[in-house]
Amino acid sequence: MIMPCRPPSFCTLTFCLAVTFMFxxxxxxxxxxxxxxxxxSYLASARNISSEGILVDSFSYDDKKRVATFGQYxxxxxxxxxxxxxxxxxxxGNNTLPDSYVYTLNDDPSVLHALTFDGQGRITxxxxxxADHFVAYYTYSGNxxxxxxxADGDLSSEAYADTxxxxxxxxxGEKLWTWDPSETQWxxxxxxxxxxxxxxxxxxxxxxxxxxxxxxxxxxxYNFSGYGDYVSKxxxxxxxxxxxxxxxxxxxxxxxxxxxxxxxELLPSIPGADGKVVFTYY
Numbered sequence: 276m277i278m279p280c281r282p283p284s285f286c287t288l289t290f291c292l293a294v295t296f297m298f299x300x301x302x303x304x305x306x307x308x309x310x311x312x313x314x315x316s317y318l319a320s321a322r323n324i325s326s327e328g329i330l331v332d333s334f335s336y337d338d339k340k341r342v343a344t345f346g347q348y349x350x351x352x353x354x355x356x357x358x359x360x361x362x363x364x365x366x367x368g369n370n371t372l373p374d375s376y377v378y379t380l381n382d383d384p385s386v387l388h389a390l391t392f393d394g395q396g397r398i399t400x401x402x403x404x405x406a407d408h409f410v411a412y413y414t415y416s417g418n419x420x421x422x423x424x425x426a427d428g429d430l431s432s433e434a435y436a437d438t439x440x441x442x443x444x445x446x447x448g449e450k451l452w453t454w455d456p457s458e459t460q461w462x463x464x465x466x467x468x469x470x471x472x473x474x475x476x477x478x479x480x481x482x483x484x485x486x487x488x489x490x491x492x493x494x495x496x497y498n499f500s501g502y503g504d505y506v507s508k509x510x511x512x513x514x515x516x517x518x519x520x521x522x523x524x525x526x527x528x529x530x531x532x533x534x535x536x537x538x539x540e541l542l543p544s545i546p547g548a549d550g551k552v553v554f555t556y557y
Contacts, residue, residue, distance in 0.1 A: 312475030312509055314537055316556035321478065321502035325550035328352040332478075332501040336557070341366060341373070342483060345491060349499045360498045362388075364487075372396055372486055378403075380498070390490075398490050413489050418442055420489050420506070424497065432456055435497070439489070444508040445471045448516075467521075470513030474530055477538050477554040478505045502552065510538055 323330040328351040349358040364373040379385040386405035403409035408428035422437040440448035491505040515525030531540040541552040
């Protein structure tokens with residue numbers, strides 16, 4: 276699934292793929308296959324491919340199946356500069372939760388981010404230890420996961436309030452507000468609803484979603500606007516609501532699966548959209 280396109284804001288972001296590419300690969304998909312979700316493998320990559328270029332969300336894991344690195348790589352088809360982001364996670368001993376991660380964007384200096392979790396092992400805070408003062412807060416209330424992201428630690432610069440509505444283990448809706456310091460006000464940027472299919476979300480692992488799923492969601496979307504959904508159990512088959520570029524009535528998506536039931540491709544049913552998402556596994 277590719278999530279709604281977001282403007283670059285994470286830490287010191289300066290690179291963003293063209294909006295036309297973002298929406299052709301920033302779409303949602305699903306399957307009409309029946310049965311229970313099946314995904315016994317670990318996601319290696321989600322490659323968003325269109326005539327505008329390729330955007331890759333990439334994972335590696337350590338020998339304990341913990342996320343070791345999350346990377347994002349953009350390759351515009353016009354040959355312009357590619358973009359890359361990596362988040363390398365650090366763990367103490369056998370702890371299942373990371374203490375921190377090292378964030379690197381393009382050729383900028385790497386920045387260490389400290390992570391905080393609550394008593395249920397859910398991420399609550401992401402704090403840059405660098406000069407950028409970036410901080411993000413994650414709160415949980417009922418069916419809501421709320422991310423509050425501050426590029427410079429406060430409202431002196433860009434900020435985002437992203438609310439995910441999670442029902443029965445799936446993100447069924449999302450609302451995003453952005454803060455423009457020049458206008459000193461919040462802007463309602465999107466309000467969308469997701470329909471879910473029976474097929475398993477390639478990006479879902481229970482132990483990962485419960486711990487750092489919201490962080491991976493933010494890393495994917497607020498860098499180059501990638502695949503994004505590392506919280507939901509099932510893949511998406513419908514997108515409706517208020518979102519720039521979304522046609523009236525929303526959009527529907529289909530999937531291709533392999534012999535084991537794993538989703539290998541997502542294909543949009545949007546007029547003029549030539550993108551698809553290809554998934555690979557370890």
